[in-house]
Amino acid sequence: xxxxxxxxxxxxxxxxNGADFSEVFVQKKAFNxxxxxxxxxxxxxxxxxLGCGLRVWAGESTFYAYIDSIKEDKxxxxxxxxxxxxxxxxxxxxxxxxxxxxxYDISIKKAPSAVQPDDKIEILRLIDRESxxxxxxxxxxxxxxxxxxxEIFVANSYGFFSSEKSVRTLLGxxxxxxxxxxxxTAYKSIGRTCGYELFEKENLAELAxxxxxxxVTMLDAVDAPAGELPVVIGPxxxxxxxxxxxxxxxxxxxxxxxxxxxxxxxxxxIASEVVTAIDDSTIxxxxxxxxxxxxxxxxxxxxxxxxGILQSYINDLKTSRKMGESQTGNGRRQSYRYIPYPRMSxxxxxxxxxxxxxxxxxxNKGIYAKEFAGxxxxxxxxxFVFGISEGYLIEGGKISFPIKDATLIGNGPDILxxxxxxxxxxxxxxxxxxxxxxxxxxxxxxxxxxxxxxxVGGTKK
Amino acid sequence: MKNDIKYKIRGNxxxxxxxxTALKIRNYDVDEFEIFTASSVQNEIEIFKRNVENLSFSDxxxxxxxxxxxxxxGYAYTTVLEDSSIEDCIQKAxxxxxxxxxxxxxxxxxDEEIVLKxxxxxxxxxxxxxxxxxxxxxxxxxxxxxxxxxxxxxxxxTDIENVIYNDNIYETxxxxxxxxxxxxxxxxxFIYVNAISKEKDDTSTGDFFGCGRTPADLDLDRIxxxxxxxSVSILGGKKIKSQKATLILDPVVSTQFLGIIADGITAxxxxxxxxxxxxxxxxxxxxxxxxxxxxxxxxDGLSSRPFDGEGVIKGxxxxxxxxxxxxxxxxxxxxxxxxxxxxxxxxRASYRSVPEVGIxxxxxxxxxxxxxxxxxxxxxxxxxxxxxxLHSGVNPVSGQISVxxxxxxxxxxxxxxxxxxxxIATDILSFCRSIKKIxxxxxxxxxxxxxxxxSLLIDNIMIxxx
Numbered sequence: 001x002x003x004x005x006x007x008x009x010x011x012x013x014x015x016x017n018g019a020d021f022s023e024v025f026v027q028k029k030a031f032n033x034x035x036x037x038x039x040x041x042x043x044x045x046x047x048x049x050l051g052c053g054l055r056v057w058a059g060e061s062t063f064y065a066y067i068d069s070i071k072e073d074k075x076x077x078x079x080x081x082x083x084x085x086x087x088x089x090x091x092x093x094x095x096x097x098x099x100x101x102x103x104y105d106i107s108i109k110k111a112p113s114a115v116q117p118d119d120k121i122e123i124l125r126l127i128d129r130e131s132x133x134x135x136x137x138x139x140x141x142x143x144x145x146x147x148x149x150x151e152i153f154v155a156n157s158y159g160f161f162s163s164e165k166s167v168r169t170l171l172g173x174x175x176x177x178x179x180x181x182x183x184x185t186a187y188k189s190i191g192r193t194c195g196y197e198l199f200e201k202e203n204l205a206e207l208a209x210x211x212x213x214x215x216v217t218m219l220d221a222v223d224a225p226a227g228e229l230p231v232v233i234g235p236x237x238x239x240x241x242x243x244x245x246x247x248x249x250x251x252x253x254x255x256x257x258x259x260x261x262x263x264x265x266x267x268x269x270i271a272s273e274v275v276t277a278i279d280d281s282t283i284x285x286x287x288x289x290x291x292x293x294x295x296x297x298x299x300x301x302x303x304x305x306x307x308g309i310l311q312s313y314i315n316d317l318k319t320s321r322k323m324g325e326s327q328t329g330n331g332r333r334q335s336y337r338y339i340p341y342p343r344m345s346x347x348x349x350x351x352x353x354x355x356x357x358x359x360x361x362x363x364n365k366g367i368y369a370k371e372f373a374g375x376x377x378x379x380x381x382x383x384f385v386f387g388i389s390e391g392y393l394i395e396g397g398k399i400s401f402p403i404k405d406a407t408l409i410g411n412g413p414d415i416l417x418x419x420x421x422x423x424x425x426x427x428x429x430x431x432x433x434x435x436x437x438x439x440x441x442x443x444x445x446x447x448x449x450x451x452x453x454x455x456v457g458g459t460k461k
Numbered sequence: 462m463k464n465d466i467k468y469k470i471r472g473n474x475x476x477x478x479x480x481x482t483a484l485k486i487r488n489y490d491v492d493e494f495e496i497f498t499a500s501s502v503q504n505e506i507e508i509f510k511r512n513v514e515n516l517s518f519s520d521x522x523x524x525x526x527x528x529x530x531x532x533x534x535g536y537a538y539t540t541v542l543e544d545s546s547i548e549d550c551i552q553k554a555x556x557x558x559x560x561x562x563x564x565x566x567x568x569x570x571x572d573e574e575i576v577l578k579x580x581x582x583x584x585x586x587x588x589x590x591x592x593x594x595x596x597x598x599x600x601x602x603x604x605x606x607x608x609x610x611x612x613x614x615x616x617x618x619t620d621i622e623n624v625i626y627n628d629n630i631y632e633t634x635x636x637x638x639x640x641x642x643x644x645x646x647x648x649x650x651f652i653y654v655n656a657i658s659k660e661k662d663d664t665s666t667g668d669f670f671g672c673g674r675t676p677a678d679l680d681l682d683r684i685x686x687x688x689x690x691x692s693v694s695i696l697g698g699k700k701i702k703s704q705k706a707t708l709i710l711d712p713v714v715s716t717q718f719l720g721i722i723a724d725g726i727t728a729x730x731x732x733x734x735x736x737x738x739x740x741x742x743x744x745x746x747x748x749x750x751x752x753x754x755x756x757x758x759x760x761d762g763l764s765s766r767p768f769d770g771e772g773v774i775k776g777x778x779x780x781x782x783x784x785x786x787x788x789x790x791x792x793x794x795x796x797x798x799x800x801x802x803x804x805x806x807x808x809r810a811s812y813r814s815v816p817e818v819g820i821x822x823x824x825x826x827x828x829x830x831x832x833x834x835x836x837x838x839x840x841x842x843x844x845x846x847x848x849x850x851l852h853s854g855v856n857p858v859s860g861q862i863s864v865x866x867x868x869x870x871x872x873x874x875x876x877x878x879x880x881x882x883x884x885i886a887t888d889i890l891s892f893c894r895s896i897k898k899i900x901x902x903x904x905x906x907x908x909x910x911x912x913x914x915x916s917l918l919i920d921n922i923m924i925x926x927x
């Protein structure tokens with residue numbers, strides 16, 4: 001994509017005014033998006049982006065610029081302009097560039113660019129048919145199929161470079177069901193860092209039937225209760241509780257700023273002993289997996305919490321240097337337009353030993369929260385919320401009526417201690433995480449878990 | 462830290478890109494086409510502990526091409542503005558038009574469909590020359606000043622999580638095959654602070670921001686004061702018993718609720734059966750004092766624009782009048798479906814997407830009741846100063862709303878103690894009916910458009926806590 005001679009030249013220009021560190025991030029991206037709604041393929045958009053992000057450190061400050069080009073003259077100009085903003089005293093030079101290795105190695109079988117438009121459309125049509133056939137109450141089916149193929153090259157003045165080609169394919173499905181004044185909705189998705197080998201007739205039909213089933217079930221939803229109750233949280237997307245209650249607070253930029261409730265807690269018990277949590281960007285084909293992070297560091301598996309004891313924070317290059325810890329391969333960025341920050345990849349509560357049925361059976365009166373619309377946290381205070389999109393009442397140890405959407409609210413450190421049981425049914429779900437104005441793909445996961453008490457934001461006292 | 466390359470206005474360059482691209486498209490077998498270009502020059506500064514933590518510069522231009530062939534649409538964009546990339550982009554748009562379905566309403570806006578013939582606002586109000594006088598140094602200085610001002614507002618404030626300043630010079634041009642060719646430019650800036658306060662074992666955060674067309678519009682002292690107050694006043698907050706109560710929503714909160722309503726009155730959501738306002742034109746939704754407008758012509762409105770994302774001149778639309786729903790918001794396509802005319806609400810998030818339907822400056826008219834009077838009118842209840850989880854806690858289709866809230870418990874019209882870690886829950890239509898009084902403190906926030914709302918007194922809302 002870019003000559004090493006040019007890269008080295010740029011890195012040196014960036015160091016020119018006494019900077020401590022310089023970095024070049026080059027990205028080429030081809031994107032396709034197809035949307036079917038009202039049983040019609042109503043939108044087909046293609047995009048191509050090519051650009052370069054330049055980063056410099058001088059003292060405590062980071063300087064950043066990007067351009068939508070990788071032409072040598074434009075890059076030199078942009079590097080000179082950015083460098084002119086720096087006023088440092090460092091005398092470092094760019095070291096010889098050596099390639100970084102990663103043990104993460106996957107193969108792509110059906111790259112998006114090799115798939116015919118008709119075959120892509122057939123995926124959406126199949127989803128539409130299967131969903132609408134499920135029930136006459138279904139009034140809207142929106143399916144969106146998007147794929148990205150990209151090439152990334154990163155090099156820095158410490159003398160490392162890396163390059164990676166990656167593919168991501170995602171199918172999202174939203175269903176609306178209506179019956180008189182009752183409305184039920186559901187959303188599910190399939191996403192992997194691979195090509196169209198992801199889709200088979202069976203998993204597409206299953207996605208349609210499952211999503212439609214939830215939308216129709218929600219037509220009978222009763223008002224959710226208000227107050228503190230025991231809550232059993234379902235596998236896969238339920239992992240959003242850990243993502244919000246704890247994950248963001250472990251991102252080391254928040255810790256360094258004193259803006260995390262988990263500051264100075266390494267080696268201390270922060271969760272119930274049944275909790276072991278992991279961030280792992282090396283799980284093959286997962287939505288949050290990669291060969292290198294956004295700073296060219298190889299992907300890693302990091303145990304965050306072991307049997308309730310905090311083991312590690314989530315680091316990027318800058319935070320790892322400041323904290324004197326090792327890099328965890330979590331320096332991530334949305335694109336060449338953005339500064340990397342410590343971000344989660346595939347983050348999950350690890351498998352426990354209990355049967356999911358017995359966890360539900362242990363609750364006399366509570367909530368089974370199965371699917372979520374997402375969540376949000378204030379890492380400084382640890383206060384977080386997450387919204388249930390598919391939930392049920394538990395009465396006498398059994399799942400009874402579906403409930404209307406409700407938010408759960410709690411405090412991270414407090415809730416982590418209230419996790420009483422962890423099931424043996426670990427599963428994952430893809431999503432996007434927003435932070436500092438950047439959105440990156442990541443995956444949450446967990447088995448079925450039980451929280452002894454959390455405030456449920458319903459309307460029924 | 463220097464880096465002050467004088468900005469050169471580039472509207473004519475954007476028009477030239479459009480015209481050159483149009484010449485290329487004429488070699489293809491399409492019925493109609495539209496070329497959208499946008500350029501954005503941004504500067505962002507992040508301050509932490511009196512130091513510049515991050516300083517970034519960006520300068521980006523992109524082009525989006527929409528082609529129509531046999532009533533099918535294809536779209537493609539690129540950020541690489543070289544001949545070969547633009548040619549490739551046109552080819553992709555053309556091949557995409559062979560994929561999408563035909564629709565009788567798929568064609569460019571025609572003259573007779575455009576209500577307003579003359580622009581109601583122009584660059585002289587949207588683009589402030591004085592913006593260009595601010596150097597990076599000046600912006601860093603005012604960001605640092607906000608950090609100090611906020612720290613000094615109250616002894617309980619221990620840290621400032623960050624101050625973020627960013628600004629943008631935006632220029633855009635649209636050219637289409639029916640003869641429309643125009644451009645405009647706008648400046649904007651934004652500054653944000655998050656104050657951390659501590660007392661005994663409790664930690665609290667409070668943020669606030671300001672925005673405008675030029676840094677001179679930013680009232681730093683007021684922003685600092687609000688952030689400090691929002692942080693310190695809820696220190697020591699506790700969870701209260703679950704109960705039905707009367708609430709006052711601060712404008713920071715009410716604007717977010719109004720945003721939910723804005724999503725529901727776009728014609729696209731209605732026509733696709735994803736809105737609770739479907740079939741409710743002419744129905745009384747709010748009490749009679751409530752008027753809500755979408756107005757693209759407000760001089761201070763950050764979402765003001767002479768024309769919309771498909772070149773239709775933008776005016777002022779009354780959406781709710783005396784509490785009655787008068788109209789949905791339309792782009793040209795959705796208007797044709799409902800046998801009406803576009804309200805100039807075609808919006809484009811960027812050159813990456815086709816024009817969809819969205820708000821411009823969307824606001825509720827204020828009354829003459831001041832905030833203290835609202836407090837006295839409420840007597841006892843919950844003054845909600847901030848909410849969390851709007852995106853995961855609102856289902857715009859079924860209408861369920863359930864969000865985390867913090868604020869002050871009020872007795873006999875005066876604040877008694879802080880409240881945190883509770884939720885408030887209702888549904889969209891009940892929320893509309895439950896608004897009993899509106900304040901005089903209209904305040905705007907940029908959120909997908911520019912949304913303005915005063916404080917609102919609402920009754921009979923479920924609070925969930927202990």
